[in-house]
Amino acid sequence: MACVQTQTAVRAHKRIKRRRERDHSQSIRHAVQWAFLALNVWIGVEFYLWVRYYETGGAGVHVTRPAGVEGWLPIASLMNLKYWIVTGGVPRVHPAGMFLLLAFVGIAFLLRKSFCSWLCPVGTVSEWLWRAGRSMCGRSFRLPKWFDVALRSLKYILLALFLYAVGSMTTEAIRAFLDGPYGMISDVKMLNFFRHMGIATAVTVGALAIGSVFYQNFWCRYLCPYGALLGLAARFSPVRIRRSPSLCIDCAKCTKACPSLLPVDVLLTIRSPECTGCYECVTSCPAAGALEMTVGRRCVLPAWAMAAGIVFIFLAIAGYARWTGHWHTDLPKDVLFDLVPHAAEFQHP
DSSP, X not given: OHHHXXXXXXXXXXXXXXXXXXXXXXXXXXXXXXXXXXXXXXXXXXXXXXXXXXXXXXXXXXXXXXXXGGXXXXXXXXXXXXXXXXXXXXXXXXXXXXXXXXXXHHHHHHHTTHIIIIIOHHHHHHHHHHHHHHHHHSSOOOOOHHHHHHHHHHHHHHHHHHHHHHHTSOHHHHHHHHHSHHHHTHHHHHHHHHHTOOHHHHXXXXXXXXXXXXXXXXXXXXXXXXXXXXXXXXXTOSEEEEEOTTTOOOOOHHHHHOTTOOOGGGOSBOOOTTOOOOOHHHHHOOSTTTEEEEETTTEEOOHHHHHHHHHHHHHHHHHHHHHTTOSOOOOOHHHHHHHGGGGGGOOOX
């Protein structure tokens, strides 16, 4: 009997060793995170130089405006999306934002809410913060369940308000807004929001950062309407985490590893809109085959395939927008020289 137990333990150890040797999901995910963060930093620097060129009357460094900055304009992107759906025409102001929104929703629809844990710069920084907090405190904290559920509703309430605001606008109103002074330089207004923070804004950002140190993905979990939208799209995704009860050893390591605090160890399939497809639970599982990311019921989706799918969808939609001439916002230089230096004077209409 002891011999049989020993052999079983040896086989289990070998399965665990093979699992750990072949799992590179977090290295792949972090590489994609770093690449997309670097892209956003480059876009930010180039956009800042572009703004300074017009603020200084042409005395600064002249660079081409990076259209990717429009990915930080979700409301304008929603406006453009409605305008395109209703009229069939793509507005000339901030069209790249609409295509980026379509790319991110498409990624969520096909590959879960992976934008949040693979691409989003805010999600990446948030992950760094809670990992730093865990290193300092030895653990991350959790809110009481009732309070956690109540707070999570806030991002859906914010999403509903934005959808209602955009949905209630006529196409004529959308066109007038985007073609007005505020709409044309809403990207500059966004930059100035962070560049010239008031005390209230700085305190709010600081509080969110501190919250992210002690609570995993604080902003993403409770307040991000973009994540709420992607989570709803991900409900229809064919990609899901599946657990095999016959192979599961009930160690609950998957649940402890899940950044979204999902009870992975007691579910057969993860359908929650909170799942970001990060593979953390799969990586932590010591039992080979017990927990897998799958397409449908049987086809296992390795992390490299998830990364390839995310990058392909992103590049394909952005490439299509460029190819069709619907990527750059082309405004006359004299208009930009007139509007950009006076961005602070234009209030939301």
